[in-house]
Amino acid sequence: MCYFEMTRWSCGYWKWGNFKQQCNKEYRTGETCGLKLVFDTAYQMDHCKICDTIGKKERRKNKMKDDINRWRREGNRRATIEKTQQDVDDLERQIYDLWETHLEKQRTL
Ligand SMILES: [Zn+2]
Structure with a gap:
């Protein structure tokens, strides 16, 4: 599980953002293990x-x-x-x- 930023719009649409932090199952630098977790969420007040x-x-x-x-x-x-x-x-x-x-x-x- 690796951590990513997430963007959420007021209409409910969302998308993954930048890669933030590796989990301890993944040792390859710059790689991600494929399971995404939310690091933090950027809320957009407008529609997507x-x-x-x-x-x-x-x-x-x-x-x-x-x-x-x-x-x-x-x-x-x-x-x-x-x-x-x-x-x-x-x-x-x-x-x-x-x-x-x-x-x-x-x-x-
Ligand atoms: Zn939308």
């Missing part, structure tokens, strides 16, 4: 990068949905609406995948 990315994609998706609704009212934009709807679907899939990654990380703590 994944949340940032999700937020940006959500905003883009919502803007596209607004556009689609406006175009539907205006009419005559069928091709553009279809194209944009595909982009919205893509974004929704990406957002879903990002959340899966995020939740998986929270589960493994």
Whole structure:
């Protein structure tokens, strides 16, 4: 068991940081035994990068949905609406995948 720094974000996401201290089972200099323990935790008050990315994609998706609704009212934009709807679907899939990654990380703590 070797000791590492850990960073935790307010949203629950975390990652390992710098290697801090070897345990007494590991004698090779600079090597780690593979079992990680928390040396100390650096708490981040804001959200993690994944949340940032999700937020940006959500905003883009919502803007596209607004556009689609406006175009539907205006009419005559069928091709553009279809194209944009595909982009919205893509974004929704990406957002879903990002959340899966995020939740998986929270589960493994
Ligand atoms: Zn997050």
